[in-house]
Amino acid sequence: MRLDVVLRVTTKFILAPLLLFALYVQFHGDYGPGGGFQAGVIAAAAIILYGLINGLAAARRIVPDAVLERLIPAGVLIYALVGVAGMFTGENFLGYNHLAHDAVHGQEWGVFLVEAGVFVTVFSSMVGIFYAFAGRRRA
Amino acid sequence: MIAAHLPVLVVLLPLFGGLLAALSRHNEAAFWIALVASIATLAAAAALAGQVMAGGPISYRIGGWDPALGIEYRIDAVSAPILLLVAAMGVAAIVYARRSVTVEIIPERVAWYYTMMLICLAGLLGMAASGDAFNIFVFLEISSLSTYTLIALGRDRRALLAAYQYLIVGTIGATFYVIGVGLLYLSTGTLNFGLIVERLPEITSPRALIAAEAFIVVGIALKLALFPLHAWLPNAYAYAPSSATALLASTATKVAVYLLARYLFAVFGIQRSVGPISVADALMALSLLAMFAASLAAIFQNDIKRLLAFSSVAQIGYITLGLAIANEAGVTGAFLHIMNHALMKGAAFMAIGAILISAGSSKLDELAGIGRTMPVAAGALTVAGLALIGVPGTSGFVSKWYLVLGAIEAGRLWLAILIVASSVLAVLYVGRILEVIWFREPAKRSLEAQAVPLSLLAPTLVLAALTIWFGLDAGFPVELASSAAKALLGVSKGALP
Numbered sequence: 001m002r003l004d005v006v007l008r009v010t011t012k013f014i015l016a017p018l019l020l021f022a023l024y025v026q027f028h029g030d031y032g033p034g035g036g037f038q039a040g041v042i043a044a045a046a047i048i049l050y051g052l053i054n055g056l057a058a059a060r061r062i063v064p065d066a067v068l069e070r071l072i073p074a075g076v077l078i079y080a081l082v083g084v085a086g087m088f089t090g091e092n093f094l095g096y097n098h099l100a101h102d103a104v105h106g107q108e109w110g111v112f113l114v115e116a117g118v119f120v121t122v123f124s125s126m127v128g129i130f131y132a133f134a135g136r137r138r139a
Numbered sequence: 140m141i142a143a144h145l146p147v148l149v150v151l152l153p154l155f156g157g158l159l160a161a162l163s164r165h166n167e168a169a170f171w172i173a174l175v176a177s178i179a180t181l182a183a184a185a186a187l188a189g190q191v192m193a194g195g196p197i198s199y200r201i202g203g204w205d206p207a208l209g210i211e212y213r214i215d216a217v218s219a220p221i222l223l224l225v226a227a228m229g230v231a232a233i234v235y236a237r238r239s240v241t242v243e244i245i246p247e248r249v250a251w252y253y254t255m256m257l258i259c260l261a262g263l264l265g266m267a268a269s270g271d272a273f274n275i276f277v278f279l280e281i282s283s284l285s286t287y288t289l290i291a292l293g294r295d296r297r298a299l300l301a302a303y304q305y306l307i308v309g310t311i312g313a314t315f316y317v318i319g320v321g322l323l324y325l326s327t328g329t330l331n332f333g334l335i336v337e338r339l340p341e342i343t344s345p346r347a348l349i350a351a352e353a354f355i356v357v358g359i360a361l362k363l364a365l366f367p368l369h370a371w372l373p374n375a376y377a378y379a380p381s382s383a384t385a386l387l388a389s390t391a392t393k394v395a396v397y398l399l400a401r402y403l404f405a406v407f408g409i410q411r412s413v414g415p416i417s418v419a420d421a422l423m424a425l426s427l428l429a430m431f432a433a434s435l436a437a438i439f440q441n442d443i444k445r446l447l448a449f450s451s452v453a454q455i456g457y458i459t460l461g462l463a464i465a466n467e468a469g470v471t472g473a474f475l476h477i478m479n480h481a482l483m484k485g486a487a488f489m490a491i492g493a494i495l496i497s498a499g500s501s502k503l504d505e506l507a508g509i510g511r512t513m514p515v516a517a518g519a520l521t522v523a524g525l526a527l528i529g530v531p532g533t534s535g536f537v538s539k540w541y542l543v544l545g546a547i548e549a550g551r552l553w554l555a556i557l558i559v560a561s562s563v564l565a566v567l568y569v570g571r572i573l574e575v576i577w578f579r580e581p582a583k584r585s586l587e588a589q590a591v592p593l594s595l596l597a598p599t600l601v602l603a604a605l606t607i608w609f610g611l612d613a614g615f616p617v618e619l620a621s622s623a624a625k626a627l628l629g630v631s632k633g634a635l636p
Contacts, residue, residue, distance in 0.1 A: 066164075073161035073254070080154060086202070093147040094202040 011053045018046040026119055030108065036115035040122025048130045056134045065131065068124050075121025082113045145190070146199035146212040149183040149222055150265045150278075152176050153229070157257030160250055169250035170237050173257055177229045180260065184226035188219040192622070198270070206270075206331045213270030213332070216626040217405075220619040221267040221397045224478050228389045228485055229260045231598040235489055236382035238594045242496050243294050243380040252292055256386060259285035263394045272320045272330045275398065279316065279362070283309045286391060289383040290375050301374035308371040312361030319354030322347050323406075335406055352407045356399065356418070363395035365459060366429030369452040376448035381492025384444065388451055388488050389481035396458050396477055400470075404627040409465045423463035427557060429456030434564035438571065443491045443501045446568055447484065450527055453561070454480045460558070461542050467624050469545025474620035476538035479526070479609060483535060486602035487523035490516045493595045498588040503572065508581030512588045515596055517576050519603040524569035526606045529562050534609035537617070 022043035029035035051059030082096075089098035096110025097103040141148070156176020160169040190197060196215035200206065214222070233256060240249050262282025269275050287309070291302035324330055326347045327338045342348060357368075364372040372392075376384050403409045409419045430453050437449035458480070461473025493516040494509060495501045510517035526533035539558060546554035609616050 069164065070162060073158040077155075077158045077162070080151065080158070084151070087144055092200055092203045093144065093151070097203065 008053055011049055015046050015050060018049070019043060022046070026115065029115055030111070036118025037122050039115075040119045041126055043119070044123045044126030044130070047127050051130065051134065056131070059127075060131070063124075063127055068128050068131070071120050071124035072128065073121075075117045075119070075124065078117030078120060079114050080117075082110055082117065086110065142186070142190075144199070145183050145187050146197055146214050146268055147201065149180060149187060149226070150212075150261050150268055152180045152183060153257040153261040153264065156180075157254045157261060160257060161254040164250055166240075166246065166249040169253040170233075173233045173236075173253040174230075176257055177226070177233045177260065180264070181223075181226040181230050184219075184222040184264075187214050188223045188619075190214075191216055191219040207329060207334060210269065210271045210274045211331055211333070212268045214268060216619075216622040217401065218267045218397065220474065220478065220623055221394060222264055223619075224481055225260065225263050225267065225390045225394060228386060228481055229256070231485060231489075231602060232256065232382050232386035232389075235385060235492070235595060235598045236380075238592045239381045239492055239496060243382075244292055248292060252289070252380070252383075255285045255288045255292075256383070258282075259289060259386070260390075263390050266394050267397060270332045272323060272332065272335070273317075274330075276313065276317050276320060279313055279398075282391065282394075283313060283362075286387060289387070290379040292383070293378045293380050295378045297374070298378035301371075301378045305371040305375045308361055308368075312358045312368075315354045315358030315361070317358075319351045319356075319358060322351035322354065326351070332401070332405065339406070348407070352402075352411070352418070355402055359395050359399045359402070360425075363392045363399060363459075364452055364455060366425055366433060366452060366456060369429070369433065369455075372452060373445050373448040376451065376488075377442055377445040381488065381495060385485050385488040385492065388448075389485040392451070392455055393477045393481055396455065396462075396473075399459070400462050400473070400627060403462060404465075404470075409462070419463045419465055422459055423554075426456040426460035426463055427561075429453055430460070430557075430561040431564065434561060434568065437568040438564065440568075441503050443503055443506070443572060444488070444495075446503070446572070447487050447491065450565070450568060451480075451484055453565070454484070454527065457539070457542060457558070460554075461545060464542070464545040464549050464551075464554070465628075466545050466549055467621070467628060468541050468548050470624035470627055471617070471621045472538050472541030472545055474623045475534075475541055475613075475616055478616050478620065479534035479538045479606070482602050482609070483523045483526040483533070483606045486519050486599055486606060487527070489595070489599040489602065490520035490523065493591045493599060494520075494588075496595065497591050498584045500584050503575050505582055505584045507575050507579035507585060508577075509585040509588065510577040511581050512585050513591060516591055516599065519596075519599045520576070521573060522603040522606055524572055526610065528565040528569050532607065532610050534606045534613070534616070536610055537613040541617075541620075 022039045025034035025042060026036060026039035047059055047063055083094040086095040087093055091098055096106045099106040099109045153176055156172055160172045163169050163172060191214055196213060199212040201210040240252055244252050259282050262278045262285060265278030266275050269278060287302045287306045290305060291299050323335060326342050327335045329335055329338065361368045376388055403418065411418055433449050433452035437446050437453065440446035440449060458473045458476045461469045461476060491501055494506065494513060497513060498506060498509060500506060526535035529535040529539040543555045543558050546558060
């Protein structure tokens with residue numbers, strides 16, 4: 001694979017737009033199709049593509065396993081903490097109405113932060129699954 | 140502020156504990172996080188049970204949304220005892236895990252193991268706390284996925300196969316459940332239990348409902364290992380790590396039984412019949428088959444963990460039989476046996492786990508005379524075994540008493556006789572264990588057994604002591620069970636609380 005110039009050059013061109021597109025899908029999720037899950041998958045696809053072309057070791061230098069294993073629970077933690085934040089503002093769990101000055105903005109903030117948590121966990125789980133399969137030795 | 144949020148805290152505490160345990164990536168830290176989280180969960184469950192007993196059902200709206208749109212958590216007399224039981228068994232299993240994981244789990248995976256135990260607890264508690272049919276499916280999946288991981292972490296390579304087997308069956312069960320929920324949503328337009336019950340009488344064509352009931356009951360029956368859908372259970376229990384077996388045997392199937400009771404009594408009505416056969420009759424036939432066939436299978440097992448697993452299938456038969464009898468004494472007996480069986484089977488699996496760790500085997504023929512070298516663990520196993528038979532003075536007697544009472548009140552004397560007759564089979568399989576561990580000359584393994592650490596024995600003994608205590612003074616569990624039974628039967632008569 002290392003000799004395949006076309007693949008390597010194309011990948012270089014694609015990687016940055018891929019990550020940018022992930023951010024677009026993440027932040028535009030309020031208005032159009034998309035959100036944390038889709039954005040996480042797209043961002044993970046960038047890492048997986050990099051790993052496919054340059055080898056697993058190179059991908060692991062960018063996103064080490066130790067970081068990955070922290071990111072998976074961290075995303076869920078972000079989600080749950082946003083819910084608990086609602087409890088401290090006098091709402092029920094996952095109530096976002098009081099997170100900002102009015103209910104509409106509160107809901108917007110709440111969903112935005114929750115989607116960020118979804119992004120982190122989906123991204124790290126996808127890359128984790130790729131590492132697990134790619135790192136398996138042939139029996 | 141805390142009191143108002145208890146219905147959701149009881150799910151959030153183990154969830155947060157699991158996340159922190161995963162983030163800590165440190166075995167010792169993960170244990171203490173798990174311990175604190177599970178004790179806090181138990182405190183929350185106990186406070187909830189107190190509130191429900193004093194003031195009736197509690198409703199909690201997630202995110203402040205109306206139940207018709209959002210998710211409602213509803214704790215009533217039926218779910219409160221289940222929450223209390225699951226939270227208590229969670230504490231016992233985690234205390235037990237501290238020493239057992241050092242032998243049974245690869246060190247790098249210990250923190251993940253605690254994470255999975257806590258996430259499993261969160262899922263099971265969520266199933267009991269939620270009043271939303273689809274939300275229950277989500278929690279069912281959360282608890283199932285963590286359960287597959289827990290089983291697969293077992294030291295034996297066959298644990299992987301057992302986990303895979305359970306994964307396939309469990310996924311089919313969950314899929315059936317969600318298909319049923321979909322049909323229910325199709326006919327009623329809501330996922331909230333309370334609203335479903337309100338709208339059911341307006342439905343003119345019962346066909347979709349019958350299909351929904353079939354899918355939901357079969358799906359849950361797979362999860363609770365109702366005979367003949369129990370094939371996944373013996374291997375899963377036999378090869379999972381000891382603390383995971385103790386946790387699963389005493390909580391996972393019990394929450395599924397709770398869910399079955401909730402659907403049969405509060406949603407569909409136990410007496411609904413499909414063609415000439417009523418659901419109660421079908422459930423009764425399967426329960427009786429479970430009591431006899433699984434007990435027979437247990438008699439011929441050599442591995443004590445497998446023997447106890449088959450006994451679990453049989454004991455679940457008693458519980459579903461109580462539901463099928465469908466009068467107050469019967470359902471009280473069922474809920475009593477949910478609690479009592481959790482305690483006795485928890486004690487039994489913990490005792491055999493301690494023996495497995497000390498003597499290196501759970502095979503009956505290698506453990507001759509283990510009672511002489513490990514009297515405490517063998518004693519706890521004996522107490523649990525006697526309770527499985529239903530000997531007076533143990534909690535098993537009380538729950539069977541209520542079942543027999545229910546059968547007689549329903550005018551079915553033959554059923555009462557069958558309940559007693561099936562106990563004879565329990566005498567056989569428990570008797571085999573007792574004969575080998577106490578009355579034979581100690582085998583090589585038994586003589587070489589090392590001393591059992593206190594942290595393994597303490598939770599075992601607490602559960603065994605509770606088994607005896609609830610056999611002598613059954614006031615507390617009977618109160619919980621009978622209020623659950625009253626609430627369930629009250630709902631099915633159309634008198635909504």
